[in-house]
Amino acid sequence: MPRKTLGVVSLGWRCPNCSSMNPGPQKTCAACGSPQPDNVEFENMPQQDLVTDTSALENAKKGADIHCPYCDTRNPVDARQCKQCGGDLTGGQQRKSGSVLGAYTSGPAEQVPCPTCGKPNPANAGRCSSCGAAMTAGTLQPTPPAPAVARPTVGKRSPALIAGLVVLFCLLAVGCFALISFLTRTREITGTVSGAEWMLSIHVEQLAQVTKSDWRESIPAGAQVGTCEQRVNRTQDQPEGNYKEVCGTPYTVDTGTGYGEVVQDCQYEIYMDYCDYTAQEWQVVQKYDQTGQDFTPIWPQVVLAAGQREGTRTETYTVFFDTENGQLDYITEDAAVFQQFQPASLWFLEVNTLGNITDFRSK
Numbered sequence: 483m484p485r486k487t488l489g490v491v492s493l494g495w496r497c498p499n500c501s502s503m504n505p506g507p508q509k510t511c512a513a514c515g516s517p518q519p520d521n522v523e524f525e526n527m528p529q530q531d532l533v534t535d536t537s538a539l540e541n542a543k544k545g546a547d548i549h550c551p552y553c554d555t556r557n558p559v560d561a562r563q564c565k566q567c568g569g570d571l572t573g574g575q576q577r578k579s580g581s582v583l584g585a586y587t588s589g590p591a592e593q594v595p596c597p598t599c600g601k602p603n604p605a606n607a608g609r610c611s612s613c614g615a616a617m618t619a620g621t622l623q624p625t626p627p628a629p630a631v632a633r634p635t636v637g638k639r640s641p642a643l644i645a646g647l648v649v650l651f652c653l654l655a656v657g658c659f660a661l662i663s664f665l666t667r668t669r670e671i672t673g674t675v676s677g678a679e680w681m682l683s684i685h686v687e688q689l690a691q692v693t694k695s696d697w698r699e700s701i702p703a704g705a706q707v708g709t710c711e712q713r714v715n716r717t718q719d720q721p722e723g724n725y726k727e728v729c730g731t732p733y734t735v736d737t738g739t740g741y742g743e744v745v746q747d748c749q750y751e752i753y754m755d756y757c758d759y760t761a762q763e764w765q766v767v768q769k770y771d772q773t774g775q776d777f778t779p780i781w782p783q784v785v786l787a788a789g790q791r792e793g794t795r796t797e798t799y800t801v802f803f804d805t806e807n808g809q810l811d812y813i814t815e816d817a818a819v820f821q822q823f824q825p826a827s828l829w830f831l832e833v834n835t836l837g838n839i840t841d842f843r844s845k
């Protein structure tokens with residue numbers, strides 16, 4: 483599904499040394515000066531304002547920051563030497579990126595009271611403006627973003643239940659195999675042709691006016707198009723023609739730079755004309771049947787009125803055999819197969835468990 487970028491937001495990280503919340507782009511703690519360790523992750527801040535500053539946007543796109551292998555200080559991805567200790571950053575650990583931090587919330591966040599003195603502070607405050615205590619309650623719990631298209635969720639099942647299902651499936655498979663081999667088992671018996679039956683049919687068609695509905699592009703040429711309405715024809719990843727964009731909840735993705743990319747998964751509903759139309763189509767108006775109980779089938783005599791034509795032909799032949807199992811029949815729609823059977827001729831017949839003839843050869 484295509485991802486659409488809405489902008490970037492500043493993330494936050496909590497200093498493990500003094501518990502202060504720090505803005506994501508800031509690489510060392512504002513309160514105690516400790517560098518952000520590589521195992522301290524960025525999180526969504528309660529107040530999420532889209533960043534419009536171009537240098538911040540560029541920084542967010544550069545790639546995840548690198549931690550100095552000597553002093554652990556976070557450095558931009560394009561730095562060669564650590565800005566803190568001057569060490570060579572080659573071989574430094576790059577921060578992970580790409581993880582979803584939670585849903586993006588726009589609009590102002592409520593002020594948060596200081597856990598120590600109770601004074602309300604801005605939601606993103608790292609330390610209380612009154613007493614200087616760390617604002618520990620200010621961070622957001624990550625909430626999973628709602629996808630644009632619902633994905634099937636997989637419930638947790640106990641191992642015993644899974645084992646039971648596997649056993650059940652195996653038993654069913656064995657059972658099906660046994661049943662199929664039982665039903666397809668055949669044996670050969672001899673039979674004498676004792677009779678036959680046949681039915682040959684011809685449809686007669688005539689042009690008639692029909693009213694139908696279809697997508698405009700599928701309507702046959704020459705049809706009279708009636709009323710149309712725009713309907714969703716398909717959903718796809720790219721916009722095309724008359725479309726409606728359908729997007730899921732915006733969410734924030736960690737870029738590893740201290741900024742989060744706010745994205746949205748979008749798809750496009752493509753609208754097209756769906757129309758009623760009237761057209762002339764060949765319709766079956768009559769069916770001629772000819773039946774017989776001999777070995778010389780003939781087609782029915784068809785009388786066509788003006789504007790009529792012959793439609794499809796169907797033929798069904800049944801041959802009866804006298805066997806040790808009593809009378810068996812064999813049905814075919816192939817005239818050439820039927821012609822092989824002469825009255826009173828002898829045949830070897832393959833007969834399955836259900837008593838059906840599956841194959842034959844002349845004796």
Ligand SMILES: [Zn+2]
Binds near residue numbers: 501511514516
């Ligand atoms: Zn600190």
Ligand SMILES: [Zn+2]
Binds near residue numbers: 564567569
């Ligand atoms: Zn360093």
Ligand SMILES: [Zn+2]
Binds near residue numbers: 610611614
């Ligand atoms: Zn306070």
